[in-house]
Amino acid sequence: MADPSRLNPAAAELAAQVAARLPDAPLVVALSGGADSAVLAWAVTQCSDRVRAVSVDHGMAGSVALMSAASEISQLLGLPHQIVTAESSSESETALRQTRYDALSDAVAPDEIILTGHTLDDQAETVLGNILRGTGVSGLGGIPVVRDRIHRPMLDIARAEIRDIARALGLPFVDDPQNADLSVRRNRIRQETIPPLADQFNPRLVEALARLASSAIADDVVLEERAARIQVIHRDGALAIPAAAIATLPFAVSARVVRRALRMVGGPHPGTSSEILSVLQAVGGTAVTIGGGVDVQREGPWLVLVAEELVVPPSAKIEIGAEIGFGDWTITADAESPVIGRFAATIAQPEQLVVRTARSSERIAFAGGSKRIGDAMAEAGIARRVRPVWPVVEADGTIAWIAGARAVPCAAGAPTIRVRARRNQ
Numbered sequence: 001m002a003d004p005s006r007l008n009p010a011a012a013e014l015a016a017q018v019a020a021r022l023p024d025a026p027l028v029v030a031l032s033g034g035a036d037s038a039v040l041a042w043a044v045t046q047c048s049d050r051v052r053a054v055s056v057d058h059g060m061a062g063s064v065a066l067m068s069a070a071s072e073i074s075q076l077l078g079l080p081h082q083i084v085t086a087e088s089s090s091e092s093e094t095a096l097r098q099t100r101y102d103a104l105s106d107a108v109a110p111d112e113i114i115l116t117g118h119t120l121d122d123q124a125e126t127v128l129g130n131i132l133r134g135t136g137v138s139g140l141g142g143i144p145v146v147r148d149r150i151h152r153p154m155l156d157i158a159r160a161e162i163r164d165i166a167r168a169l170g171l172p173f174v175d176d177p178q179n180a181d182l183s184v185r186r187n188r189i190r191q192e193t194i195p196p197l198a199d200q201f202n203p204r205l206v207e208a209l210a211r212l213a214s215s216a217i218a219d220d221v222v223l224e225e226r227a228a229r230i231q232v233i234h235r236d237g238a239l240a241i242p243a244a245a246i247a248t249l250p251f252a253v254s255a256r257v258v259r260r261a262l263r264m265v266g267g268p269h270p271g272t273s274s275e276i277l278s279v280l281q282a283v284g285g286t287a288v289t290i291g292g293g294v295d296v297q298r299e300g301p302w303l304v305l306v307a308e309e310l311v312v313p314p315s316a317k318i319e320i321g322a323e324i325g326f327g328d329w330t331i332t333a334d335a336e337s338p339v340i341g342r343f344a345a346t347i348a349q350p351e352q353l354v355v356r357t358a359r360s361s362e363r364i365a366f367a368g369g370s371k372r373i374g375d376a377m378a379e380a381g382i383a384r385r386v387r388p389v390w391p392v393v394e395a396d397g398t399i400a401w402i403a404g405a406r407a408v409p410c411a412a413g414a415p416t417i418r419v420r421a422r423r424n425q
Contacts, residue, residue: 031065036117140216
């Protein structure tokens, strides 16, 4: 290994750049055994003593050589080294990447930051690949420098420069044989797409694609900040988005709100372009079902995404002066508080008070007659989907109040209590 006191200028500059980008935290280098992560590991050891290496063994062709190289690099640098085994369910690029990140996340402590050796070339390949797929602005941003606790401090440094430094330092890296497999899409972009484009159109294509990513990221940050102002709430077994916001916002913003909701429903998958359009069109009142069995429909002022069955809360007695939870609600009964707003009412004081859901055959009394519960709920704008779990208050065996809707009138001079309902979300 090269004498640190006689480093070539490129190595010294890279070490300084990496040092300036490291957070003040315990660090874990994702050490693959290749040149990029080897140089990253070396650079980090030049400025931090709170660093260790973790290697993920996928059990694929070349894994033995890569893990051996990672062990040699760690020993040479004096790094604590851990190898974790994580076989993917598929050999696809996406599956392997997700398996690798999952394994790294499981192997590190909550306060540790994961460092990866992604380079300028990796960024260019990702951006071009996303363009070929027909990406939006977020995809043009390529690989983020920081996402959650994963940092990529060499994302603006060319792969060729890093390999030269690795050789100059005498790091015992090896090349992953999977990188030569042209059945892998990224490898074809790297070896068969970028070189001819650079030769025929722009010899600095890699740098140009990286600049495009930087510009797209700046735009994306502004759009995401605006989209983040729109609240997406979980209520009654569904995610609810204010329909007015979706209807009036520019598409670039409303689409991001919908993608956030879809991630909340179905994990990391943000939905396809056609699914996003279907959700946005549902604002007009046309119910749709998109991938994963997500039902999308308009409910009053809300656009809701339904991906789970409603759970009917059990009936519960309410003591005067106390409050109880009922599904997504808190129900209160007392004798003193004023009655204010739609979700509060005055009812005749009973011997027993119960909060429950209504049965379809039940009715609620009003002056001069009675009305079916479903009709009363419809008049109050309560969506049909949530009526089976909507709270009603029963006084001495008879429904006295539908939360947010009707209450049975009290006889003149009769003792009364106040009941209130509050949504927890």
